[in-house]
Amino acid sequence: MDGDLKERIEAIMGRYPTRRSAIMPALCLAQECGELLRGEILKDIADLLEVPEIWVYEVTSFYSMLYSEPVGKFHIQLCTNVSCLLSRSTPLLEHLKQRLQIGEGGTTADGLYTLTTVECLGSCDTAPVLMVNEVYHENMSEQRIDTLLDQLTPQPAA
Amino acid sequence: MYEKILLKNLETPGCHDIGTYEARGGYKALATVLKDYSPGDLIELVKRSNLRGRGGAGFPTGVKWGFVPKDTDKPIYLCCNSDEGEPGTFKDRALMEKDPHVMIEGMLIAAYAIGSEISYNYIRGEYTLSIERVETALHQAYERGFLGKNILGSDFSHDMYVHRGAGAYICGEETALLESIEGRRAQPKLKPPFPAVAGLYECPTIINNTETFAYLPHIVERGAEWFRGIGPEGSPGPKLYCLSGQVKKPGLYEFPMGISLREMVEEHAGGTHSGKVKAVIPGGVSAPLIPECDLDVGMDFDSLAAAGSMLGSAGVIVLDDTACVVRVATRIMEFFNLESCGKCTPCREGNDWAAKVLRRLEAGNGRREDLDQLEFLCDSIFGTSFCALGDAAAWSLGAALKHFREEFERHIDEGKCPFH
Numbered sequence: 001m002d003g004d005l006k007e008r009i010e011a012i013m014g015r016y017p018t019r020r021s022a023i024m025p026a027l028c029l030a031q032e033c034g035e036l037l038r039g040e041i042l043k044d045i046a047d048l049l050e051v052p053e054i055w056v057y058e059v060t061s062f063y064s065m066l067y068s069e070p071v072g073k074f075h076i077q078l079c080t081n082v083s084c085l086l087s088r089s090t091p092l093l094e095h096l097k098q099r100l101q102i103g104e105g106g107t108t109a110d111g112l113y114t115l116t117t118v119e120c121l122g123s124c125d126t127a128p129v130l131m132v133n134e135v136y137h138e139n140m141s142e143q144r145i146d147t148l149l150d151q152l153t154p155q156p157a158a
Numbered sequence: 159m160y161e162k163i164l165l166k167n168l169e170t171p172g173c174h175d176i177g178t179y180e181a182r183g184g185y186k187a188l189a190t191v192l193k194d195y196s197p198g199d200l201i202e203l204v205k206r207s208n209l210r211g212r213g214g215a216g217f218p219t220g221v222k223w224g225f226v227p228k229d230t231d232k233p234i235y236l237c238c239n240s241d242e243g244e245p246g247t248f249k250d251r252a253l254m255e256k257d258p259h260v261m262i263e264g265m266l267i268a269a270y271a272i273g274s275e276i277s278y279n280y281i282r283g284e285y286t287l288s289i290e291r292v293e294t295a296l297h298q299a300y301e302r303g304f305l306g307k308n309i310l311g312s313d314f315s316h317d318m319y320v321h322r323g324a325g326a327y328i329c330g331e332e333t334a335l336l337e338s339i340e341g342r343r344a345q346p347k348l349k350p351p352f353p354a355v356a357g358l359y360e361c362p363t364i365i366n367n368t369e370t371f372a373y374l375p376h377i378v379e380r381g382a383e384w385f386r387g388i389g390p391e392g393s394p395g396p397k398l399y400c401l402s403g404q405v406k407k408p409g410l411y412e413f414p415m416g417i418s419l420r421e422m423v424e425e426h427a428g429g430t431h432s433g434k435v436k437a438v439i440p441g442g443v444s445a446p447l448i449p450e451c452d453l454d455v456g457m458d459f460d461s462l463a464a465a466g467s468m469l470g471s472a473g474v475i476v477l478d479d480t481a482c483v484v485r486v487a488t489r490i491m492e493f494f495n496l497e498s499c500g501k502c503t504p505c506r507e508g509n510d511w512a513a514k515v516l517r518r519l520e521a522g523n524g525r526r527e528d529l530d531q532l533e534f535l536c537d538s539i540f541g542t543s544f545c546a547l548g549d550a551a552a553w554s555l556g557a558a559l560k561h562f563r564e565e566f567e568r569h570i571d572e573g574k575c576p577f578h
Contacts, residue, residue: 015319016339017233017359018340018341018359020340020341020342021339021340021341022341023341024321024322024324024338024341025321025322027324028283028322028324051341055341055342058342058343059341059342059343062326062343062344063283063323063324063325063326063344064324064325064326065283065284065323065324065325066324066325080489081245081246081443081489081493082245082246082403082439082443082475082486082489082490083245083246083402083403083475085485085486085489086403086404086475086477086481086486087403087404119243119245119327119493119496119497120243120244120245120246120247120493121284122242122243122247122248122250122251122282122284122285123248123251124245124246124247124248124400124402124403124408124473124475125248125400125401125402125408125409125410126408127402127408131284134284134286135286
């Protein structure tokens with residue numbers, strides 16, 4: 001485990017009376033530092049918190065925002081719950097699939113984009129809504145998706 | 159003209175900053191409480207106001223606080239439930255992003271009332287800006303002496319932390335939320351014991367919703383009678399309503415409790431795109447939908463319960479006459495199926511089964527006996543699980559079947575969705 005990550009985890013341990021409570025924040029921090037939540041890092045967190053590794057694993061496998069499989073550089077998460085459904089999120093999903101040439105849950109071959117559908121993002125008055133990594137994009141349309149994807153696409157080096 | 163209480167401040171630019179908050183009189187209620195109130199007096203004040211929990215269940219806040227044992231030698235915990243995941247709901251996000259100090263001040267007032275020295279605000283993981291704003295606000299509150307040791311020179315000390323969620327709707331259920339803070343999979347527990355007696359780390363714990371906390375400074379400043387004088391006697395006070403779906407003016411609104419659903423949708427939200435309302439989900443997708451003929455219902459806990467639905471999180475989703483109820487019911491069942499924690503068999507298996515039948519119906523491959531099957535599943539799921547997630551799924555589907563059976567039958571008879 002990276003020394004900086006270790007320090008950040010140690011800093012939050014004092015917020016809780018038990019070490020077990022620090023598992024979820026520790027996993028979030030590890031993910032923030034670019035770790036994929038499987039294998040060695042789970043053991044490192046368990047060792048640091050002095051808890052059984054299975055406790056770390058069971059948390060990792062329960063929560064949808066903790067990733068144990070690789071996701072693309074840009075994780076596009078389209079809300080398809082009722083308010084977004086009523087505001088045309090279904091054609092937007094089709095448009096995204098076509099533009100990126102991947103299915104739901106898929107990642108482009110270059111590892112740049114992952115497309116998933118998600119449950120309500122709590123932005124229903126500006127539906128349809130999607131998130132790219134942690135940033136909300138509201139009132140989406142096919143055209144706004146095109147503009148967004150064009151902005152995300154890295155320019156080839158000159 | 160109704161005077162907005164929470165939204166007024168949300169509309170002030172820069173009001174997430176402590177300077178702006180203090181300039182409008184923020185943290186004065188906390189000072190008043192520490193100077194003039196005993197914890198017992200404060201609990202009485204909140205009981206007299208009849209403030210009922212804004213998270214969904216509508217339990218009287220002061221009564222809940224009164225359940226904390228007086229003679230405990232264990233630490234007492236306070237939690238703020240900001241795991242706003244109920245589809246159609248975005249009020250707590252607005253509060254945390256734009257006015258985090260009112261929630262913090264409310265939490266401090268509650269903490270003083272119940273004798274708590276430590277609290278956690280459980281914020282859903284997707285709400286990055288809320289988390290950032292609340293973290294900054296906490297930092298500012300510590301700097302100004304509103305948090306930490308001997309707050310404002312009193313004997314009262316309190317520490318407050320953010321606990322970030324990581325994507326699980328079930329964490330909005332209070333026992334699941336506590337399991338999650340303890341570092342476990344968020345699976346609800348049977349009650350009793352209630353959290354007020356044995357909650358976080360088996361210690362007495364009070365959990366209230368973000369919006370509930372936000373009213374406390376106002377109740378301290380203006381009094382219980384002022385609060386009780388707004389809206390109906392049984393469920394009084396101001397209320398935030400989240401309007402979305404097929405309306406012309408979706409958004410976050412504030413009205414007195416008890417405003418008619420029809421007035422809210424047709425006047426304030428500008429009516430629907432098509433000009434006709436088919437049905438309204440009044441309190442997030444857990445709340446059974448209400449057909450157009452019943453829109454005159456009052457938007458408060460008691461009136462909606464009497465009408466066979468619930469206020470829930472006040473996530474008001476409007477369907478116009480172009481919407482397909484079967485499709486909406488299918489999506490809602492898929493949601494509950496995905497978010498079921500998997501602990502109780504009727505919820506885990508029943509929701510999955512119902513979602514499969516509904517998908518078949520929506521695709522035009524339904525059979526007559528499917529409707530009986532769905533009703534059987536609703537009956538089997540309702541009341542047979544540890545928490546309310548299964549109940550909500552069954553209740554919501556049951557209402558769609560009851561009010562819009564003809565739409566389900568058309569899907570079967572025509573062999574396709576009549577709306578798409």
